[in-house]
Amino acid sequence: MDDELKLKSQVCFPVYALSREIVNVYRPILEEIDLTYPQYLVMMVLWENEPQKVNEIGDKLNLDNGTITPLLKRMAAKGLISRKRNTKDERVVEISLTESGKQLQTKAAEVPQKVVKAMGITPEDLMQLKDLVVKILNRAK
Amino acid sequence: MDDELKLKSQVCFPVYALSREIVNVYRPILEEIDLTYPQYLVMMVLWENEPQKVNEIGDKLNLDNGTITPLLKRMAAKGLISRKRNTKDERVVEISLTESGKQLQTKAAEVPQKVVKAMGITPEDLMQLKDLVVKILNRAK
DNA sequence: TAAAATAAAATCGCACACGATATAATAGCG
DNA sequence: CGCTATTATATCGTGTGCGATTTTATTTTA
Known part of the structure; x- marks a missing residue:
């Protein structure tokens, strides 16, 4: 062979x-700390800088928006992040950390x-x- | 930070x-050649040696049987492999290549x-x- | 400026990946 | 020999990944 x-x-x-x-x-x-590996990666990106657009996060992690959108939705459902439409450009969704998401950083250390x-x-x-x-x-x- | x-x-x-x-x-x-990457890995394992048990394949690829079983079923549905219960030990399923699966090796070269x-x-x-x-x-x- | 092109997210379908559990068969042991 | 333990697969639920398509909003251009 x-x-x-x-x-x-x-x-x-x-x-x-x-x-x-x-x-x-x-x-x-x-x-x-109730995170999956991809969720942990998203948190690291946000702990470093926030808010960020959906695609900014996706670009940093090389993740398609078919992957990142549902991933972020699960994280929002857990109360780690919040999603807000940008008022200047309604196409853009800004992802921010919630208080709970910020506090998780200490445990993640x-x-x-x-x-x-x-x-x-x-x-x-x-x-x-x-x-x-x-x-x-x-x-x- | x-x-x-x-x-x-x-x-x-x-x-x-x-x-x-x-x-x-x-x-x-x-x-x-109508293969996914994990399917290609399974084919390589079988082109090298055949037949093999489900778990033998799973061990070589470090894949859980919650992954390998449906993967092999999809491959059987495509006509690449066949699944036969071992007559000596009815727990064991032997995976073999079909004619079509063997022929794919040339294209995969x-x-x-x-x-x-x-x-x-x-x-x-x-x-x-x-x-x-x-x-x-x-x-x- | 209206139509076309582009851009940002979301949605859909399919295929992994894995833990947990279930099922069936064999092995081992008292 | 029957009962328990073990073994081999299968099944189930959840969470990715990604291509393709869709939706909505903005930008470009004729």
């Missing part, structure tokens, strides 16, 4: 597997350390991985 | 983004080159990425 068609020789499969593994590591840790610990890998490997992945991501787009 | 809670300083987000980017690169290429080309990255970077990711994956589990 063509070696190229073997799972072991594929690069893409390990990346796909690692990505799911990462989400699985986050799951129990984020469950304690422990997440990164917990994740590194749960993954059981060295910060050096993590940094090397990040640099390489970012390099490839930039070239791939 | 705590630097650790910034998207840019997170390692996990680039991996998650790259994984989705990879699937997006595969999508149009696999569309030509071009997929790896097409993907490398579409991603626009060097084989060296790819290999380096793979080694690093595999190393981390092994430690993380």
Whole structure:
């Protein structure tokens, strides 16, 4: 059989597997603060700067609006964020944090350390991985 | 704001983004042979060795049976694979390739080159990425 | 300025992904 | 030998992801 068609020789499969593994590591840790991984990413984007438009958030996370719209709606239903139409341009929806969403940041502060610990890998490997992945991501787009 | 809670300083987000980017690169290429990325992975597992039990396939792809069972059913509905209960042990379902599934391998032979080309990255970077990711994956589990 | 083009969100349909639970069959053990 | 534990799949519910289409609002252009 063509070696190229073997799972072991594929690069893409390990990346796909690692990505799911990462989400699985986050799951129990984020469950304690009632967030999923994509929801946590949205919160990080908003903790950094707010309000932001729906598409600004989607662009930062590389998420299509078929994904981001229902994601934000679930987060609004949980009371983490609020959605307001921009009065100047009625097409735009501005996403802000609620008081509850702001307060969650304190609890979330422990997440990164917990994740590194749960993954059981060295910060050096993590940094090397990040640099390489970012390099490839930039070239791939 | 705590630097650790910034998207840019997170390692996990680039991996998650790259994984989705990879699937997006595969999508149009696999569309030509009417496969999704997870379906393509299953085919690779079966082209290498056949028949295999449901869980053998799931273990190789790190997929839960809540994922793998419906995935295999969709593939059976497409006529790519067949599902037979093992007569010795009626709990086991053996997955085999149909004639159509076997023949697909020829068409799939071009997929790896097409993907490398579409991603626009060097084989060296790819290999380096793979080694690093595999190393981390092994430690993380 | 009215019609066409564009832009921002939302909606729809389908395919994962996974935890939790259910179901059925076999294995193991007293 | 029957009863319990285990094993292999299947099922269910929820939450992504994404392409395609739709809706509404704004901008451009003839």
